[in-house]
Each structure stands twice: as C-alpha cells, then as structure tokens.
Amino acid sequence: MTPAATAPSAAPLLDVRGLGMRFSVKGGPFDRLLGRPRREVAAVDGVDLSVAAGETLGLIGESGCGKSTLARAILRLHEPTVGKVTFDGTDVTALGRDELTALRRRMQIVFQDPYASLNPRKSVEQIIALPLRVHGLAKGRAARDRVVETMEAVGLRSAWLSRYPHQFSGGQRQRIGIARALVLNPDFVVCDEPVSALDVSVQAQIIDLLAKLKRELGLTYLFISHDLAVIGHVSDRLAVMYLGSVVETGPTRAVLARPRHPYTQALLSAVPRVEGGGAARIRLAGDLPSPLDPPSGCRFHTRCPLAMPRCKTERPVLRPLGDGTSAACHLTETA
Amino acid sequence: MSAIPASPALRAAGPASPGRLGLQTFLANRMSLASAVIVLLILAAAVAAPLVAPHDPNETDLLRRLQPPAWLEGGEWSYLFGCDALGRDILSRIVFGARVSIFIGVAVVALATAIGIALGLAAGYLRGWTDIAISRVVDVLLGFPYLIFAIALMAMMGPGLQNIVLALVYKEWVIPCRVVRGETLAMRQTEFVEAARAVGATRGRIMFGEILPNILSPVIVVATIRMAHVIILEASLSFLGLGVQPPTASWGSMVADGRAFILDAWWVSTFPGLAILVLVLAINVASQGLRDAFDPKIND
Amino acid sequence: KDLTVGFTLDALNLDPANHRVRQTETILRNMYDGVLTRDSQMKVVPELAESWTQVDPTTWEFKIRKDVLFHDGTKMTGEDIKFTFDRLTRDGAMDGQTSPRKDLVGPVKEIVLVDPYTVRFVLKEPWPILPAMLPFQEVVSKAFVEKVGTAGLATQVNGTGPFKLVEWRKGDSIIMERFDKYYGGSPAIPPVGKACVDRVIFKMIPENASRTAALLAGEVDIAAELPASDMKRIEASQNAKVMKVNGTRTFFVALNTTKKPFDDPRVRKAANHALDKKLVIDRVLLGTAVPLNGVMSPDAFGYNPDLPEYKYDPAQAKKLLADAGYPNGIDVTLDVEGPFKEIAEAVGSLLTKANIRTTVTVGEGSTIRAKWAPKGEKKGDMYFTSWGNGSLDPADIFVPTLRTGDRGNSAFYSNPEVDKLLDAANTELDQAKRAAMYKSAQAMVNADAPWIFLWLPQDIYGVSKRLSGWQPSADSKINLHDACVN
C-alpha cells in the first residue's frame, strides 16, 4: 500500500498503519457452543493516517462510520484488532499496561457529549484532578494549583472548583472536559466531536478556545466532526471516512476546493450554506449500509452516482493524486 | 475570556452535590419524612429497649396467661397490650422484638449489599468470564425459591440469629448484584468512564471511584425496599418454626405463637403483626421518598 | 348423611403395609380391619379373627371369620391373612421393598395356613405382646394386591372395613362411603352392623386455629388434635362440645445422665422437685393431662400405681443441688422441637425460678433427634420429648427409651438391673410375672430419675353436637363405624 498522505515533516508524531477494529456482536460462549456464526462489525477497516507534530488532522464522516472507534483504538481505549499505531516513535499497540499508563500522559481525548463525559457525582476539582492523582503527579495544594491553572486556561473561574457538573451549561462542561484532557500537559489530543452537541454560538466559543490552546501549548489535534464547515475551519489536513475506511485525505483546502472522491463531493454538496449557492446538490440514494453487512468492492458503490461495474467487485485503494491529496476511487485512476 | 454571569440557580444552590439535592427533595416530602421519623423512633425504642419496656420481656407468669389488653375486661394498664400464653408482657416483647427484626433487616441487607456491589461491579465492568460465572450463579439462586432455600439452610446450619442472617444473605445478595450489574453495564459505556480509562485509571479505581458513586442511589433504594422484605421473610421463617431462639422475642415468632390463640386471644398475634406492618410500611414509604428524590426518571 | 373429620395430616400412602405414620393408620383403619382390635377400654379383642389361642411359647393360632367380604365383593380367607403378614414380614415382599412395619409384627418366622380359616403365627422366639401389636396391622386382599401391585395399593383400597374409598383428593381430603356388605365388626364392640353414616370425609386442616374455626363454622363434625386453649370457646358454642380421652404418649424431659451436672442423681432429683408440674398442667394444658411419676400410662399394661411422687418442693431441690456441689444452682439448656416450644418454655421458666437456669433451644426435629440419638455426641443437657405407646404395652415404650443404648434412650440411661428385667419381661409369657417385672423396673427408674417425669396429655377432640355414638379412643384412632349424625 502506498503511503497515505505526505506528512509535512519527516517523522510524524502519530502514525497509524492498517488499523482495523472488529466488534463481535452476539458471540458469547453459548453462541459458539450452538455453532452460531460470529457476527462481526468491522467498525474500522484498514485505516492509514499520520499526524505531524503541531498539526490538526480533521476526520469527517457520517454517523457510525467508525470515527470514534478509530480514535479509541488509537488511544487503546479499545484494543485494535489489527494494525499498528506509532506515537512519537513508540509502538503504542505493543505497550504493556504500565507503559501505556505512562503514555496516557501524552495522549488525551475530549469527548463529544458534555453531559455524559463528566461524572455527575464528582466536583469539578475532583474531575480535573483525577489524571493528576492517577499518575501520582501532584497532591493537595500542588494539585489544586495545577487544577486552577488549567481551569483558568480554558476559561473557567477558579471559584467554581467545588461545583458539580449539573450546575454548568453545555459549553462550560465542555471546557471542563478540555481542562481534564489538558491537565497532564499532553502533546496530542483527540477531539471526538467536541462541538457537535453544542449550539452554534457555544460551538464557536469552543472552537475558538481549542484554537487558542493549540497556539499557546503547541498541541497536536486529531479533530473529529461530521460538520464539514467546522472541519474546514479547524484542520490543516483532513481525512474523509466512509464505512470504516478512509476514502480521501489531503490538505484541507485542496480537498474542499477539489474533492476527488464521489462521496466527498456529495458530502460537500449536501452542506446547507447560509450564504446560499454552493455546488449543485448531489442526491445520494439510500442510507449508509450496515457495517454488519458491508457492500462488496467499493463500500460506496451502493450509493455512488458514478458507480461502475468494477466498483462492485474491486475495492479501490487510497492512492496519491499529487497536490498532497489521495483518494480511494477507481475513477481517479482513469482521471 | 468569557464573562459568564452566574445564573440564579447557581447562586441559590451554591456548591451542592447531587446527593445533597436529593436529600433536600427527600426532606421536602412530608410523608417520607414522617416515615423516616417512625423508623428512627422504632430504632430508638429498640436500642433503649430496657428503658422503654415496662417489663422484663422474658418474665413468665403463668397466672397471667393470655391476659387481655388493658382496655378489655380483665386487662391491666401495666400490661397495655396484654400477655401471651406464658404470661409475658406483649408490649415489652414487641419493644425487644424490634431489636431482632431491625438487626436482621440491617445485617442481612448490609452484608448482601456489600457482596452484591462487589460482584455486580465485577460482573458488569469486567464482563467476560467473570460476568458469565457470576451471572450463572445469580441465575441458579434466582431459580431457587427463597423460603425453601432459607429453610433448607436453616435446617443445615441450625437455629440462631447469626444463622438466620447468613441463610438470608446467601440468597439476598443476588438482588443488589443484579441491580448493580445492570447499572454498571450502562455506566461502563459512558464517556466519563472512558475518560477515566483514557487518563490511565485502574480498573479498581474506575469501578469503585467512578462507577460506584453513580449507582449508589438505586442501590440504596433497593436496599431499603429489601430491608422491608427481609423483615417479613424473617417473620415468615419464624412462622414456619425456624426463627430466633426463645425466649428472645421476634415479631414473626410472636405472631406465629399467637396464631394458635387467634380465636380467643387475638391480641397475642395482632399487636406484633401490626408492629411488623408499621415498621415495614414506614421503611417502604421512606424508600419511596428516597426513590422519588434520587431517581430523576420518576421525578419531574 | 356425611360425617366430616377435621384432621391434621393426609395419608401418605394407602397401603397399610407401607407407612409408619399414626395419622395414616387412623385414616386407613376406617377402611381396613385388623385381625384383632381394641375396645374403648383398650382391651384387645378379635375383629377379623373369631378367637385366638397361644399354642406354645412361639406359636399363636387364629380362627378367622367366614363371613367377611372385601369391598370388591370377594370373600376374605386365611389365605389373605397369611398373604398380608408374609408381605409385612418378608424382606423384599413388597415388589422388592421391605415393609417399614416389619418390626411391629415381632420375630415372626413364618405364617402357616392350617386350613382356609385357621392361621398360625410361628415366632422365632417368645413374644408375649403379639396380640397387643396385631391391632396395628390391617388385612389386604391377596388377589387384589397381586393384581394392582404395591404401586397400585398405594392409592387404591380394597379392605374389609366399614367404609370404602370413594376419592382421595390428595392433601385435601379423603372421601369414603359406607360398605353395605360389612360383616359388622368386632362382636366385642357393640353395636354390630354396618356403619351408621353414609359418607365419611377426612378433611385435612393442618392449622390448629382453622380446624377449630371449621368446627365452629359447622364445616367439620370432629376436630382432631384440638389445642387446649380452644376448649373454652368450643364449650361456649351451641353446636359443639369437647371430648377428651387419655392419650398414650408419655411426655418427659430426658436428662443427659452421662455428663455434668445430670450425671449426679441428686441433680436429677432436684430437677424433678423443682418443677411445679401441676401449675403447668393447670395453666398451660388447662387440666388436660395426667401427671406421671414414671414411664407408663395409667392405662397401660404393667403400670405401677405406687411409684413415689416427686413433690414440687423448691427447698428440697435447692438442698439436693447444694449437696451435689451446686449451691448456686446450674446453667443448663433444654432442647425442644418447634411444636412444643411454648410448653417447654413454661417448664424452662419454672426450672429457672428454682435455680436450674434453663435456656430453651428450639431445634428442628430431625436435627435434635440426631443430637439426642444414643449413638450421637451426648452433648445436650435436657431434652423435652415424648414417646408414643399405642400398644399400651411397656415393650414398645419402656424398652426403647430406657434400655441401655436402645433407640429412644435419649437420657443415655443405663442400669443393668433394669436392662435385665426388661429383657426377661420381653419373653416372659406369664402375664402376671411380666407385669411384676415391669413394675419393679418402673420403681428403679423412678428412683434413678433419668427424666423429669412429666405427664400424659389427653387427646382433645372438638365434636359437633349432632354426632352420637362416637367415642374418642386412647390409641388416638378415630373409629367412625359407630358414629351417627342426627
């Protein structure tokens, strides 16, 4: 397989190769005894990615296409089924439990749901200090100082230390989640749809905050969203996912200006624009197929307006198309 | 930096934990509060039984056999609720009997809940074979009729307060265990648990530090309801002749002993029966209040 | 007309040879007759037999009536008697099983059919109580049993008794109707003839209060095992009355004679003096018991009326305790089974007042019995228990409860003199001599006081006033042949 995308610097901070993640649904020992077939969901299916230090990689795709699963597998919150994740030269997939714990100081995650991602029974201080306590980094005064410092960095008042999550609005909660991720001073942060549960005006606040933190702390983001406009604004490069695989990747502007994969094109055309106009709408037929029973060949062929007979049988691979972009589509070969 | 004005709700409540909010709701519910007070009064009477009871509960006087309550003909005011078949003061026995009922209720539920929490958390969080093993045991015990199980165990271990507690605990833990497992299953998927894993927290810390505090309120509600159940179960065991040892009074055995005289001397079994009813009712009402206060689903 | 008996426990099995439960026998006895029976004075009289004689120490001969029909209309002969007793006494005779009642027939060697209506019991050794034991066994039809087998006999009845089975609603009731071709029953127990009532129903009402309630509500005509406390209420009602009869069950507190403190006879005597038996009988049993000073019921063979009485005498008790080295009294436990808890508590509290500080421990029957079995650990102090004596012969109460190491010897009592007398009496054929032996054995036991001698409770029945002709019987049987309903 050809390298996914040309990374800006020689050694990327994060490098993902052939990552695959399968879940077996219904497959207890009894099922096996009864000889029931193991039904598997290939939530992530052979993904290659790399993120350079200081860069933001945007990951976009429809609901259920495996974005979160990919993120969790990278952080080893799920054990990936196959593939390799290298972070700053260390093979993450090969780490033992202790080394993994150590690595977690450098890789953090911000979750989508500001309501579910905070333990409702813990005060803000307890929530933000948890990483410090887990890693034995600071106690008592020192811990509190670090918590206050982080809270202020994300725009929370230190007077709110002893409040509980339910006393905050969605945007404020999301700031708490960000503070928790930042309190360990990580290098790399996965943002799993950090704004999609928020109202537009609050969403803007959080995007603003994340951009500021990135500038000030030199962070590297993997930024997941299903909103192309958001991704367009925050990311340097982007990767488009469809049904478990990356179908297109490249520098954000390049891809948005000239999407190569029919899915990316459809996605782009479907976004309603305040300013009106935009590309003529490409109507896709049908829904996202079930990952339990993915289509053969090109996963997108069932909905693709440009599908050819070949697409049914042969699965296209991601191939570079110059200008730093790559796409997985048979059409791009002929082009 | 955003200048977010403190909203009125925030100003009013101050730093209040969800538990404290629930408690406030609970206190606001007059009926549950009254019930909680009744439970506490019964508890106090039980603790201070020697001071409260007018007579020695075990002092027999065959001449007072089946003496009626004070307000009936042949009754005496110093024996308010009358006397049992051995001429013992029923009121005093009820006061002392509260000790047994409450002790068994509390001990069984406390032990069962502790076991249930540990196993339920393990099954629900660790899943895999741990879950399968624990769940099978739970299934087996659920399929076993409760009273038969307890009776057989009592026959096996012999009588005595301690054995009653054990006989009931051996099956009772299944109930909190199922509740905890179910809640844990729901919790382990939540993002805050995942967040704890993402920062490297150990399984123990996640189970007991992150999940447990969140499932505690349903567990407490179940525990109080079960306590009421256990008190009736002990009474049923006593009724079937497997209760506490004489002369110790237990409400269940008082009802059981008194039922032989139900046609002639209704008071012997009626008062302890009422005592069970009142205590169990009070616990149930209080727990209903707890549920309303802590379960946001039922609560609007 | 129907007669309903409010009864405690359903029959376990309708095969007369295949149970060991008194209640089952009580039910069966109304459908099956025995070779011998007892009259209301508890005297053994012929029933299916015309007469009996003892041919020699080990041979008994029975002449059988010729006019007896089974319910299916076939004639009963000596063949059926022989079959019945072979089935009872031979190993594996019941389709491979051995009758649990085998022992009740004694050391039978064989049953010989001399002629169709003469049967001989040939014993391995002399056994003087054979006639006293025969009323416990009922005669079955050989042809019928061979047809339906032991399994069939468990639920079907083809007897020679005054009633035949209509329906067995298991756990609920047994319905019988009059057998019109009944030969009449024992001539020694008038009236002779077929039964008076059309139908008899044994209705199982295990709960005491419910049985009384059913009697008061007119749902039953006889309420068996009435609790003493309900007597007053029944006496007060217009349609029912109380009937009492001396029972055959001796109550006692077995004292562990192998272990301190009751290994000392003075302590055992002290315990006997310490208990105000009369108070318990008056207040708790409401006068429905006869105090005893020994093992035997006053109605029983060989009863010794001259036994000294342990008078209620706390001072004497205290003195005896002090003499034995317990001036401050003793702390002991009293084991009892659930059903007797209340009365044991009364006994315990009275003993406690006399410095025999008693803790009552209620146990479950099987467990306690295992604890007090002679081969058990001999750990307890006192055991409140009883022993039935349906035959009213010392052989089935005195021997098992007081002979060294015998099955029911919960006091672990061992007196070689007593053993010798009991063994001799067991094979002594001269009834007068036998009686004398038992009397002196009773005196020895009384002096050794291995028990706190208690009492012999009366059986209490609640009986509807519309009932006539029925008498409760001391062996706890409820014989409804003579009962009439007005």
Added chain:
Amino acid sequence: MIETAPETLLSIKELRTCFPTRAGLVTAVDGVSLDVRAGECLGVVGESGSGKSVTFSSVIGLVRRPGYIAGGSVTFRGRELTALSPAELRAVRGREIAMTMQDALTALNPALTIEEQIVEVLLAHAVDLPRAGRKAEARRRAVDMLRLVGIASPETRIGDYPHQFSGGMRQRIMIAIALACRPMLLIADEPTTALDVTIQAQVLELIADLRRQLGMSVVLITHDLGVVAEYADRLAVMYAGQVVETGPTRAVLDSPRHPYTRGLLGSIPRLSDLDAPIRPIEGQAPELVSAGEGCRFASRCPMAVGACYARIDLVDVGPGRAARCIRALETAA
C-alpha cells in the same frame, strides 16, 4: 408590527406558555407573535431551549402538563384554537395542522407497525374514505403515502416496525404520517437534527418537494441557519422565549438587525470562506425563570445600553421585517 397579509393561515399573537418547576415559573414562550401564510415556508431558528418547540406545541394545544398556555391567541384560518374544546382541537390536529417531532427515532411507537400508525390517522379523521372497505382504502393510501416519501417497496415494508428502518427512513415515515390527511400546515420540528448531512439533504428536499406538490405551508424549526437559508421563505429568530427578529430569509441573513442574529451569523463557520474568523457570542443564554422585562440579550450584547433593560417590543425594521431591539435601525446601514 408585522403587516398581516390577507392570505395568513396561522396567526400567533402574544403567546405565553409557562411551566411551573421547582426552581420557579418558567415562561418558555413569552409574548411570541408570528404569522404563517398560505403556501409559504417559515423557518424558525434559535438556540436550544429558546422555546421553538413549545411555541408550536402550544399552537396545537399539546403543552405537556404541568405546563399551560398563560395568554395570547392562536388563530388558524380565522378560528381561535385556544378556545376550542379538546375534541374540536383533535379534529384540527393531524387533519389540518400536522406536526413532526424533533426526534424521529423516538417519535414512532416502537410497539406498533408502520401500517397501524399511518392507518390510524386516516381512520381517526375519516378523511373522505368510502364507507365500505374503509380499512382497505386507508391502507392503500398509507402505501401511497410511503411511496410518496420514497420508501422502496412500501407494500411489504408497511408491515414492519419502526426499528427495522434507518434514521432517515423513520424521519420520512414520520413525515408520511403527518401528511397522510393532506394538512394545510406542516410543523416540522427539527426534522434533520439527528441525521447526517447526506440524509438531511434527502429529507429537506423531500419536504420541499411535497410542499410544492401539496401546496401546503411549512414551519421549519431548526437551529441550523444554513437549512433556513436554503429552504425557508421567511425567517423568525427566537431567543430566550421571544421572537427577536423576523423577515424574509435573505434579507435577514444579509443584513441582520438584531445583535443576536448578527452574533449567530458570526459564529457559523462557512465553507465558502475558510479564512473568515469565527466570532463567538460570549456568555450564555439567561435562565427563563428570572427573565425580566428588558432585552434578554442585553447581558451578552456588545451594544447594550441602559435603555435595553426596559420593556422592548418588536419594531418594524423594513419591508416585512421586525426586530426586538431599540438599536436595530442604527445597524441598518
């Protein structure tokens, strides 16, 4: 004031809807006035909790207990809906005014087949169904309806349960149910919030098509300004229980008069201009319990002045436009 065009279908005047809660009385809808004209699509935007859903639940008389309508009037084709008896109101609901719920995943009854759920509306409103074979006819129309909203092989799928359909299909089924009796007004409450962009496009196009085909009016509730921009003829912006600005869509979006509308537009990342900075509105929406007389946006408004804290009404700010801001005309540059 908004000039009431003659062809006004629905007219809401000074509607107030309250919910007593533990924290106090929440006035979720506070003096909302809106018109919907025949055949038009009115877009209603606003942040979560701004009262969009409650406003239109109030219109069809479906405020959840213990909430109640505290004042105002709702006239639909000249009839005062708030004065109707429950039975009369039921006859309007589903028949003349249909509503789709915010969450298609939970708004279909999981225990009933799609067939039953469509057929029952037809039967309930007995819309010109023949006497004989009512049920068969109703079923036939149900199948037609499903075909209309683009469900493949509707004859067989009609017997399925909701969970057997994907999210987009359920949303379309809900629309089919709502439109089964050919209502004059469809209130579509956030019909696409739970859907992906590609599916969202399908559903919105469907609604637009149907509107044209059936000639009905549509109220499109959403918080996505982009959706409104593409599909709505007119637009109402709600903030904290009040309408803060209304007008023809393009006009409002091109020159917003209320600072909140302006803030909203500034917060949206635009694909067409990736370099345009996102300018968030600082602060957060106020609690409705304590909402006072004055402008509810004042505490977040960069232009707020003392007079903003007194009572403010909607003022005309152009042809068919109104805004609830005393400085609206200042910004009309």
Added chain:
Amino acid sequence: MKASAVAYRLLQLVPVLLGVSVIVFLMMWLTPGDPVEVMLAGQQATAEQAASLRHDMGLDQPPLQRFAVFLGNALTGNFGLSFFHRRPVADVIAERLPATIELTLAALVIALLIAIPLGVVAAVKRGSLFDRLATVGSLFGVSLPGFWFGILLLIPFSVNLKLLPVSGRSSLSCEVAPITHLLVLDSLLRGQLACAGEALRFLTLPAITLALPTAAVLMRVMRASMLEVLRSDYVAFAEAKGLSPRRVLLRHALKNALAPTVTVAAIETGSLLGGNMVVETVFGWPGLGRLVVESIFVRNYPLVQAAVLLYAVTYVLLNFAADILYTRLNPKVEL
C-alpha cells in the same frame, strides 16, 4: 421466533438446573438428621429394620454415587421414591402441583387485575387523590406479612360471616372429572357451574392473600412505566396526530408500558410459586409448597430435590415466556 433462539434458551437451562441440583444436593447432604430416624421416631423398630429402610432409600450409598444416580434418573424424569410416602416422587408432586399452579395463577390474575388498571389510572392522574391513595395502598400491600394477614382475613369472612370456607381446596359436594386438574377451569369446562363457584369460594381468600403484595409491586411498576411512556415522544406524536385519548392511552401507551410489567410479573410469579407455602399452611391449601417444607423437615431428600428442580425449571420457563411476550410488546427486542 426462531427455533435457534428457543434452543439457545433451553440450553441456558442446563447450567442453571445443574447448579440448582448441586446446591440442593449439598444442602441435603450437609444437613444433620436421618430420614430413617425421623420415620421411626418414637416407635418400635430394630436396628435391622432401620438398616433395611436405609437400604430401600439408597441411603447406604456414598453421597457422590447418590448424586450421580439422582442426576442420571432426573434426566429420564425419574426422581425415585419419596421416602415418606413410599410412592414415586413424580406421583406425589403431580398430585400437589395442580393446586399450587391454580393458586398461583389465580393470585397472578388477581394481582394483574388490580395492578394494571390502578397503575394506569394512577399514572394518568398523577398527583391526584386517587394516585396518592393507590400509592399508599400499594405500600400497604407490600408491607403486609402474608401469614398474619391471611389469619386476619379468616376471622371475619369465614368464622364470623361464614361466607367463605376456612380451609381446603374443594367442596365435597362436587366431583369434577379432571381435565387440567385446575378445579375452577375443569368445572367450567365440564359445565358444572355450581362447582366452579364452589371452587372459587375456596380459592378466594388464599389467592387474595397471596396476590396483594404482588399486586402492589406490579402496580408500582405499571405506574412508573406508564409515567415514562406518557412522557415519550411517540405518545406526544400520537396526540399530535389527533387520535382520541382512549386510543392514545390503550393502544399507544399501554402496550409499551406493559412490557416492563410483564418482566417483573414473571419474576414475581417465581416468588409467588416459591413463597406460597405460608399461605398454603394458613388456608390448608393442598399445594406443593407445604409439602416441600414438610419434606425438608423430615429429610425427604428425593422430593425436595425434585421439587426444587421443578421450581427452577418453572422459573426459567416463566421468564422465557415473559421474554417472548416482551418481544411481542416490544418488537425492537429480539430474543
């Protein structure tokens, strides 16, 4: 429902039954006491006789062998002889089982008849006087000690008013040829209406005593689930469709609200079945529960083992039935 799902559930029975067998066997084995001693207590018998009885009962075999024999026989439905009845355990249980089933079913029906309407009305009129009364009533229901309440019921209805019989199951005046062995049902099937009435009179008090606590529990479940359903979007949508309140309540709300009630009812029926020995004792009901308790006391091992297995099977099957019913009420759930 698929055959494989049924097979799967039946397979789940195996470990449960095995577990129950092991426990009950261990309990019986470890319990002191000897059935032969119990049988011969207070009666004439020699050691030889005792030994022969012991042999008949198989008590002279080592425990493990006894267990193996028990398991082997149980597989063929043969549970040996009941020690005390000296009749096949299967027969003895079969005689008592119908009474227990009849009582349990009657109690269940009464409980449901009380619980469902009350629960629905209480939920619909939440906060009303009716709701409060129903809530208080249900709390009384769960707080009543059944044995005591049963006795209390007897006095007015049977002793004083003589309206209902004191004890037992069947009237002497009625002979009904068995079909199902459930008396009420059989009388009806045979057209003996008077007998059906009689049988009902016997059934009334025990069934009510048994039913009340269950009714209380079910009512609470019903009320809670109804409240939740009434809050659901689909009920709101049904109202928005302009359906009649009756249809909204009975067709849309009730069907969904019944689902949790069914699950709880199955669990409750399990405890009704296992817990009715107390009621059986008070009302002289010739059911299995009393027999099992007595059998424990007399160490009638074979009967206890078989009965407990029967309870376990019933419990599992009941839950299975409830699951099937659940899938009817809630098609979303698959078996």
